[in-house]
Amino acid sequence: MAAASDVFSSTNRGSQGRDDDLGDFFDKLDLHEEEFDDVVVEEEAPEMLEGIRWVALARVQTTKNFIQSAFYKDMRAAWNCSQVVRFWPIGPNLFVVQVYCLGDWDRIMEQGPWLFLNMEVLLVPYDGFTNAEEVPILYMPI
Template sequence: MAGSQSSANSGKVAGRPTGVDELLGKLNLQEWEEDDPNFEEEILDEADGAEFMVIARVHTDRPFSRGAFYDQMRIAWTLAQGATFTAVGENLFTITVNCLGDWKRVTEEGPWLFRDHGVLIERYDGFTNFDEVVLNRLSVWIQIVDLPPLYRKDAIIRSLAKKVEKVTSVMLNPRWGNGRIVRVRVQLDVDQPLKRFVSIIKN
């Protein structure tokens, strides 16, 4: 009888039922807590914020003041809407700007220097692990002067500029130079000896 009584009372506390529904009710869950977590909106918001973000480091092994680096870059860039710097390592920074014009200034002009050391900059999506971003190239502009007219074509210029390094853009008709200059933006591998750009074009 005792065993039977104990079994009969196993589903009750002080004479009240203790079913699963009641136990869940005691948790006082709100409706949103019962649903599966959905981070899609938050991720999209973060992705929008990363639209104008880069990751950067100074090409030096010497210690330096982060504040001095921030100040000098702000002066060099003279951005319309400023920039936010975040240190993510000893010599590693994420930099966020707030408009397309400032973004082009940071990523397409330069080269940028800090205390005569190159500032290596790569576009950053905000999600990739920092150690997966390769920072070993310095973007610079080179000029080709008095190029014969038939050589002033994008494909030919890119082929010539490969003698230096990776070509990222070509300006066939810059605003200055009186039509005598072609500008080419290339990325120099800072871990390799500098290659000198020498082209001999025979008419």
């Protein structure tokens, strides 16, 4: 059997033919079906998905500095949610917001527009996995 360093050496065909090289490599491993009996692959981890339910990105449209705790307090008061609302700052004027019931989610996402110190607060649903800087936050429902 060829060493792994031989299969992935710089003298290989580069990125072209890499699939063939990997296929050859896995063929040389000589794995059998019964060796995978203990392997369980789940499509979705329900407990992980439960932890990211009703999560949004919030951005305050300003270049000015402001006190984050004042933002949290004002938004909690404006939204008047029945359950706890959690905030995590992840960038300048960018926050992850999580609520814990569907009624609160509908309220913050659809009953705006929301303002903080007369500046718009834009909200978009967030999956919790995507890089927050890459999520487009472009509009506010009015």
